Amino acid sequence: MARKKEISKSKILDVAYRMAVKDGIESLTARSIAKAGHFSTQPLYLEFKSMSELRNQVLKRISHELRTDTLQKKYTGKPLIDLDLSYIYFAEKYVNLFKAMFVDGKFGSKIISDTLMELGIEKFKAQYPNTDYSDERIRGIVIANWITTAGMAALVVNKIARFSQEQIINVLNAQIHDAMLNDWLAKSRVKESPLFANEDLPY
Structure with missing residues (x-):
């Protein structure tokens, strides 16, 4: 035996x-x-x-936990804003893990970035179901949103700044509104953020 x-x-x-x-x-x-x-x-x-x-x-x-629990908290009833808040509060609670995955970028960048992009697109469509944006345009809006969210999380984690939930929501709402009006990440303006770069794209 x-x-x-x-x-x-x-x-x-x-x-x-x-x-x-x-x-x-x-x-x-x-x-x-x-x-x-x-x-x-x-x-x-x-x-x-x-x-x-x-x-x-x-x-x-960890990616599964982020997708199914950690980044699925409800705060405002607005899916994309709630995702952003969940991310910032996650960063504040699990500083070492946040820095290892999202700041240092030494481990799991593809696994985690795929999770963030898929969740961001899903939450954007849930919050704005009546838009007729192309998938590429939505991806650009979501990337812009993650740039702002990750920046605020980094400021909080490094104790550079503190924000109330109302302040965070105000900044995020303004950023999302701007990204929907202005396609700052269009191919003709700037290459895609390296964090979410798609190796299959011809540029």
Whole structure:
């Protein structure tokens, strides 16, 4: 009879996920995970081909949590504004994870940026269901919105500025309105933001 594994893959991922949320993705080393989980490093190398594979699976779990819970909070009843507020409050609560994923950009930039873009487009369409904008125009509006939201989150996280919820909402409403009136990110004006660059586009 084969010996039953004492440390399962799911247990390792649970430990790694909790560490990433608390201390950021950079905290995930074989030794630190083993120490936090009170087991040796051997199970990690049995269950995962590499630490990169483990980190990617943790990032996918974080992405799932962002998509289904963390960025789905209700504050104003306006889907896109609520998404932005959820993001800013997430950054304030989980500073290390926010910096690792959204500021330093060392881990999971594609996984996370895809999640943010898909949510942003979904929430824009929910908040403005009667617009006849093209998919490209909506994408530009959402990118502009994320530029503003990420900037405010960075200011809050780095304690450069503090904003009341009313101030945040006022800034976001103004930015979204401006982006809907002025297509600042049109191809003829400026290349797409690197954070959300689509490698398949011919420019």
